[in-house]
Amino acid sequence: MTSLTKPEADPAPAAPKGPVLEVSGVTLRFGGLTSLDNVSMTMERGTVLAVIGPNGAGKTSLFNCLTGTYRPQEGSVTFHGEKGAASILGMKPHRIARLGISRTFQNIRLFPALTALENVQVAVETLQHSGPISAMLGLPRSRRDDKASVAAAVDLLERVGLAHRANVVAAGLPYGEQRRLEIARAMGTRPQLLLLDEPAAGTNPTEKRELSALIRRIGVFGVSVLLIEHDMPLVMGLAEHVVVLNFGKVIARGTPEQVQQDPAVIEAYLGSDDEADTPLPAPSGEAGE
Amino acid sequence: MSTTSVSPPQAGQRLREVWRPTKADRGRFIACVLLALVIAIVTGKDGSGDQPLQGIKESLHLERALFFVLGGIALWVLLVLGRVVGPLMRAPRMQLSAATNRALEPRWARPLLYLVLLGVAIWYPRTISTAGQQSLVNDVAIYALLGLGLNVVVGFAGLLDLGYIAFYAIGAYTTSYFTSKTAIPWHAPFIWNPFFIFPIALIAAALAGVILGGPTLRLRGDYLAIVTLGFGEIVQLLAKNAQGITNGARGSFGTPPLSIHLGPIKYKWGLSSLPYYYLLLGIIILVMIAFSALNRSRTGRALAAIREDEVAAEAMGVPTLRYKLMAFAIGASVSGFAGVIFATEQFFDPSSFSFQASILVLTVVIFGGMGSIFGVVLGAVVLQGLLYNLKDTVPANDRYIYFGAVIMLMMVFRPQGLLPSRRRSRELALSEVGIGHADGMGSPTDAP
Numbered sequence: 109m110t111s112l113t114k115p116e117a118d119p120a121p122a123a124p125k126g127p128v129l130e131v132s133g134v135t136l137r138f139g140g141l142t143s144l145d146n147v148s149m150t151m152e153r154g155t156v157l158a159v160i161g162p163n164g165a166g167k168t169s170l171f172n173c174l175t176g177t178y179r180p181q182e183g184s185v186t187f188h189g190e191k192g193a194a195s196i197l198g199m200k201p202h203r204i205a206r207l208g209i210s211r212t213f214q215n216i217r218l219f220p221a222l223t224a225l226e227n228v229q230v231a232v233e234t235l236q237h238s239g240p241i242s243a244m245l246g247l248p249r250s251r252r253d254d255k256a257s258v259a260a261a262v263d264l265l266e267r268v269g270l271a272h273r274a275n276v277v278a279a280g281l282p283y284g285e286q287r288r289l290e291i292a293r294a295m296g297t298r299p300q301l302l303l304l305d306e307p308a309a310g311t312n313p314t315e316k317r318e319l320s321a322l323i324r325r326i327g328v329f330g331v332s333v334l335l336i337e338h339d340m341p342l343v344m345g346l347a348e349h350v351v352v353l354n355f356g357k358v359i360a361r362g363t364p365e366q367v368q369q370d371p372a373v374i375e376a377y378l379g380s381d382d383e384a385d386t387p388l389p390a391p392s393g394e395a396g397e
Numbered sequence: 398m399s400t401t402s403v404s405p406p407q408a409g410q411r412l413r414e415v416w417r418p419t420k421a422d423r424g425r426f427i428a429c430v431l432l433a434l435v436i437a438i439v440t441g442k443d444g445s446g447d448q449p450l451q452g453i454k455e456s457l458h459l460e461r462a463l464f465f466v467l468g469g470i471a472l473w474v475l476l477v478l479g480r481v482v483g484p485l486m487r488a489p490r491m492q493l494s495a496a497t498n499r500a501l502e503p504r505w506a507r508p509l510l511y512l513v514l515l516g517v518a519i520w521y522p523r524t525i526s527t528a529g530q531q532s533l534v535n536d537v538a539i540y541a542l543l544g545l546g547l548n549v550v551v552g553f554a555g556l557l558d559l560g561y562i563a564f565y566a567i568g569a570y571t572t573s574y575f576t577s578k579t580a581i582p583w584h585a586p587f588i589w590n591p592f593f594i595f596p597i598a599l600i601a602a603a604l605a606g607v608i609l610g611g612p613t614l615r616l617r618g619d620y621l622a623i624v625t626l627g628f629g630e631i632v633q634l635l636a637k638n639a640q641g642i643t644n645g646a647r648g649s650f651g652t653p654p655l656s657i658h659l660g661p662i663k664y665k666w667g668l669s670s671l672p673y674y675y676l677l678l679g680i681i682i683l684v685m686i687a688f689s690a691l692n693r694s695r696t697g698r699a700l701a702a703i704r705e706d707e708v709a710a711e712a713m714g715v716p717t718l719r720y721k722l723m724a725f726a727i728g729a730s731v732s733g734f735a736g737v738i739f740a741t742e743q744f745f746d747p748s749s750f751s752f753q754a755s756i757l758v759l760t761v762v763i764f765g766g767m768g769s770i771f772g773v774v775l776g777a778v779v780l781q782g783l784l785y786n787l788k789d790t791v792p793a794n795d796r797y798i799y800f801g802a803v804i805m806l807m808m809v810f811r812p813q814g815l816l817p818s819r820r821r822s823r824e825l826a827l828s829e830v831g832i833g834h835a836d837g838m839g840s841p842t843d844a845p
Contacts, residue, residue: 176710205714217709219702230702233695234714240723243694244687250694257695279827299713329554 127188128153128332129174136169136184136356143169144180145356146227151301151349153188156323156333158347158364160340162376166356167336168214171303174334175211176201189300206234210299214306214336220279224270224289227278228372231296264292268322284315288322295326302326303334308342320346344368346366352376417622426473433469439798446666487743515682522674530670532785535742538677539735541777544761545770546731551759552768552818553697554724555704556614557622560629561758564729566750567605567634568598570734576741578633580649583642591655591741595734602733603726610725615719629755636747637838648746655741666741684731685770692770700724701820704708764807764812768821775815 129151136144144166151157153298159167172178174185176199187196189208196204210231219227236257242250265271268288278289287307294302304323308316318342327333337343342352344364352360352367354376360367367373434457441456501507522533543565550558572594573580612622636643643649655676656665666672691697702710703717711717739745757780765776783803787796807814813822
């Protein structure tokens with residue numbers, strides 16, 4: 109890892125204070141199953157917020173509601189992006205992405221047969237405007253866009269330490285590098301809010317350290333990070349705030365230290381004595397994984 | 398038996414040391430013998446309507462059957478040898494492909510190759526018969542153009558379109574409508590030179606693509622295929638049955654040939670095929686250049702992303718529906734364009750717009766190499782060339798049996814097509830180890 113600590117600065121304006129994301133009363137049901145039950149939370153701009161909870165607690169469902177993949181039946185989600193506050197409930201995923209919310213996936217979803225560079229380019233290019241006709245005619249506008257997207261993508265790859273892998277096919281990268289490439293791709297859309305779905309899952313201790321440094325650096329650039337993670341040391345080292353979900357409900361929130369001491373959280377993770385052996389209900393929100 | 402020779406049991410043992418018959422070998426033996434019998438029947442006498450089995454009986458009399466079965470066994474021996482020899486051939490094959498790559502490395506190599514190919518494409522048609530030239534226009538060149546258009550839909554965007562020929566029909570009938578008062582019952586109040594119809598037909602076909610695609614591109618894979626199939630059938634049935642509009646099955650007759658009348662430049666495409674061929678050649682080259690640029694552009698990458706993981710593409714801000722619609726419209730407009738040229742060759746009828754024609758275009762794309770621009774053109778040349786040559790060498794009824802056999806062999810031994818695109822062959826290779834899906838036709842939605 110060389111370039112994680114690249115000093116050159118993004119135009120990271122001293123982010124105006126205030127919330128970047130407000131979730132209130134979100135309820136998501138699949139038939140009779142309630143996956144999210146009246147979930148509310150507020151996220152301050154420029155912070156790292158972690159959502160934790162046992163398997164099937166509804167973490168990924170929450171992510172899918174925030175990115176437009178699922179449409180909750182009740183509640184509201186307000187995102188404060190560059191263009192002011194906007195309700196993003198019921199918007200198509202690509203519109204939400206353009207507003208400034210980007211994400212990674214729990215089970216890495218890169219474009220496997222495209223190169224690392226192309227993967228990032230796809231995201232970068234969603235901000236461009238030249239169309240297919242100018243491309244077919246080889247107009248200067250299209251060429252300019254091409255050059256700009258390569259430059260931006262290379263820059264992003266450098267930041268996650270993958271510049272030397274630019275022309276490797278994504279599926280050929282080792283696991284940890286795929287995770288980092290996914291983050292670079294997500295950053296390509298120039299988000300204000302980055303949702304990371306278990307970025308450390310399946311990585312080894314070294315990769316975990318690199319990842320943690322990378323996420324901290326993203327925070328420094330004024331991008332708010334919403335993180336789902338199982339790895340407690342990682343969460344405790346990164347997050348300023350933690351929200352704990354269980355059975356689709358928020359059972360605790362606060363700083364990592366507060367949450368760790370919370371009896372409800374301890375019970376959710378360890379189970380109370382008399383139902384220690386009861387298996388958790390089938391994960392509904394994450395059924396598709 | 399002299400002492401130096403090896404006795405039979407010993408020979409058997411030796412053989413078993415190098416080659417142990419596997420279950421697959423036994424299966425192949427049966428397959429080869431059955432294949433030989435099928436070939437014997439196909440190449441033998443035809444049965445008649447009242448005695449359909451007579452042909453089979455006559456083609457399978459003892460001597461003939463024995464001859465073919467022996468041939469089948471010989472094929473099996475070859476296959477078994479191939480299994481032993483195959484791995485030995487890998488190194489030379491790699492060397493060959495490395496040598497090809499090396500030969501294409503210098504800057505001048507590719508342009509030179511293109512020039513040579515262009516030279517052949519210009520010179521070769523002059524050397525063949527008139528019938529051959531006609532086939533070169535109507536079968537090879539038109540299908541190459543159609544294939545290039547469908548390649549945007551199937552190869553770039555990964556959408557299965559089984560009614561692609563409908564847009565070709567729309568282009569052709571649009572031409573009849575605008576260029577002649579007599580070709581079909583419906584006609585425009587004014588008559589235009591076919592050259593002005595190119596943009597109109599292009600827009601009409603693209604519009605039809607958008608109208609069809611708008612509501613249906615939300616569907617995935619198989620469903621989209623069925624809807625497009627239905628669309629293709631509707632268009633052909635309309636052409637066949639709407640007597641008062643399209644002249645029905647009698648078709649359109651008497652559209653004026655293309656002509657240019659630009660100041661000092663005057664040229665008229667007549668009855669001869671060659672001028673049409675050169676016009677098509679020029680258009681095909683322009684389309685190839687344009688689509689190569691498209692594939693390398695932002696649009697091409699977005700389409701590849703959609704093909705590989707639609708959910709991820711959408712999450713990264715790619716408006717997937719709009720891009721798919723765009724691919725559909727681009728493909729359709731090329732088809733409409735080809736329809737104009739087809740119509741200006743004076744006569745056409747609805748039989749040219751059959752489901753079989755749609756499938757043939759799709760076959761050209763898959764055979765040549767999905768997503769590969771050169772591959773598609775090569776696919777049109779090879780497949781239509783094959784059909785043309787089969788015309789003279791086998792009974793007319795059997796033509797598509799041989800054609801089908803060639804395609805089956807191709808799909809078994811080289812599923813990526815003649816000249817696969819780099820991205821596509823990567824996808825195929827990855828799907829073999831379980832990453833992504835090979836067809837790129839949009840797997841059923843899996844929630845993220």
